[in-house]
Amino acid sequence: MKRPHTLVVNLNDSRCGACGQSADPSELTHATRLGYQPGAGCGERYVFVTTDYSDTGGLYDRVRAMRPDLTAEFLSTEDPPPSPAEEKVVDLMAALEESVNEAKAERDRHLAARAEDPPGGTQ
Numbered sequence: 001m002k003r004p005h006t007l008v009v010n011l012n013d014s015r016c017g018a019c020g021q022s023a024d025p026s027e028l029t030h031a032t033r034l035g036y037q038p039g040a041g042c043g044e045r046y047v048f049v050t051t052d053y054s055d056t057g058g059l060y061d062r063v064r065a066m067r068p069d070l071t072a073e074f075l076s077t078e079d080p081p082p083s084p085a086e087e088k089v090v091d092l093m094a095a096l097e098e099s100v101n102e103a104k105a106e107r108d109r110h111l112a113a114r115a116e117d118p119p120g121g122t123q
């Protein structure tokens with residue numbers, strides 16, 4: 001959906017509502033396109049700021065605080081996906097860390113077993 005003159009700020013990216021390309025959320029106009037193909041933006045002048053997410057964890061206030069120079073306009077007619085709660089992100093990080101540690105422990109056990117019982121067998 002095209003949103004002229006709108007800077008769309010999300011949790012892990014931001015984009016220009018006019019052209020849909022990624023944007024630097026600190027710029028006054030869409031001067032820079034970020035991402036895997038960085039370059040010049042479309043030059044759209046931002047008047048509004050919004051986000052794709054619902055107001056979870058004070059997100060709307062944070063977006064407003066980020067760009068007090070812009071008029072904050074949040075979706076009310078659509079049903080945006082909820083943003084992940086911060087505790088959930090922490091849980092995910094912990095789970096990831098745990099699985100990495102488990103994989104390391106598994107590898108260490110495997111290496112230790114091989115050291116005790118070298119390939120080729122005992123003589």
Ligand SMILES: [Zn+2]
Binds near residue numbers: 017020043
């Ligand atoms: Zn643009």
